[in-house]
Amino acid sequence: MSVTTATELHWSKNRREPSWLVKFFDNKAVLVVACLLPALGLLGVFLTYPLGLGIYLAFTDSTIGRKGIWVGLENFEYLFTDPIFWNAVFFSVFYTGIATIGKFGLGLWLALLMNQHMPFKSLIRAIILLPWIVPTVLSAIAFWWIYDPQFSIISYIFVDVLGWRTTNINFIGSEWPARFSLIVANVWRGIPFVAISLLAGLQTISPSLYEAALLDGASAWQRFRFITFPMLLPILAIVMTFSIIFTFTDFQLVYAITRGGPVNSTHLLATLAFQRGIPGGQLGEGAAIAVSMIPFLVFATLFSYFALARRKWQQGEGND
Numbered sequence: 001m002s003v004t005t006a007t008e009l010h011w012s013k014n015r016r017e018p019s020w021l022v023k024f025f026d027n028k029a030v031l032v033v034a035c036l037l038p039a040l041g042l043l044g045v046f047l048t049y050p051l052g053l054g055i056y057l058a059f060t061d062s063t064i065g066r067k068g069i070w071v072g073l074e075n076f077e078y079l080f081t082d083p084i085f086w087n088a089v090f091f092s093v094f095y096t097g098i099a100t101i102g103k104f105g106l107g108l109w110l111a112l113l114m115n116q117h118m119p120f121k122s123l124i125r126a127i128i129l130l131p132w133i134v135p136t137v138l139s140a141i142a143f144w145w146i147y148d149p150q151f152s153i154i155s156y157i158f159v160d161v162l163g164w165r166t167t168n169i170n171f172i173g174s175e176w177p178a179r180f181s182l183i184v185a186n187v188w189r190g191i192p193f194v195a196i197s198l199l200a201g202l203q204t205i206s207p208s209l210y211e212a213a214l215l216d217g218a219s220a221w222q223r224f225r226f227i228t229f230p231m232l233l234p235i236l237a238i239v240m241t242f243s244i245i246f247t248f249t250d251f252q253l254v255y256a257i258t259r260g261g262p263v264n265s266t267h268l269l270a271t272l273a274f275q276r277g278i279p280g281g282q283l284g285e286g287a288a289i290a291v292s293m294i295p296f297l298v299f300a301t302l303f304s305y306f307a308l309a310r311r312k313w314q315q316g317e318g319n320d
Helices: 002-009 020-026 028-057 074-080 083-114 121-133 136-146 153-161 175-202 207-215 220-248 252-257 269-277 283-291 294-309
Strands: none
Touching: 028 283, 074 283, 083 121, 083 175, 083 220, 083 269, 121 175, 136 153, 136 175, 136 252, 175 220, 175 252, 207 220, 220 294, 252 269, 269 283
């Protein structure tokens, strides 16, 4: 009798069927879209729309205060006959190539040095980061003072202190000295980014590889060639890609020091696009110069992709 009573009294509350709203937000695809939507919105407003507008303006004759009409390839046809544009293309490639080589040579040397056991290692790393931390405009103003034809500290040392010269050095008053002066400033500013990035890559290499190489009698150069460089190559490719992009699109450093002078000899494509588009008022022409930078940036990205694809063996895969 007690068993029957217990069975009759046993009951459970029926679980309510989830509403359509709960089912909707439990859907994985909906959650993915909801999480990505804010980021996609920001990218659309601050990246996609300006990029699309810039490409559209490149095919119009728009000026400041006037919408302009569609002119097709007219802006590009004019640029192909403009010697100042081709001078900017040459200097952009030259500036990027020389500065990237300098930054990677010195940056790799600093990374290898900081990877060794030394006193005050943390302090040295912090000091090396200073050029990268300082705002670009402040760095440019400092170099503008260093390169000043009248008040340059370098000229003061060479003329008044050491007596090696009788006149001040004209760093930014003529074509090639101004170009190399800008490259030196860019290398000084970019070394910390390369050095710290490569140092992070060096610290991921297992010390057991170096110990095995030492037991086999490998020299320092052989350890670098057959262990350090191959293991560091994926990071080298990524850092080099970012360095090329940052250098090729440099604007603040060049514009603050030389404004593209003397006689338009130090214009990069970015500074020339700004000069033609904003102070010059030719928005269509400036946009066309900016759009002409895209093939170079695509090449830098593809370089990184193919360089990484060739190192699949490090992830346990075969090379294609």
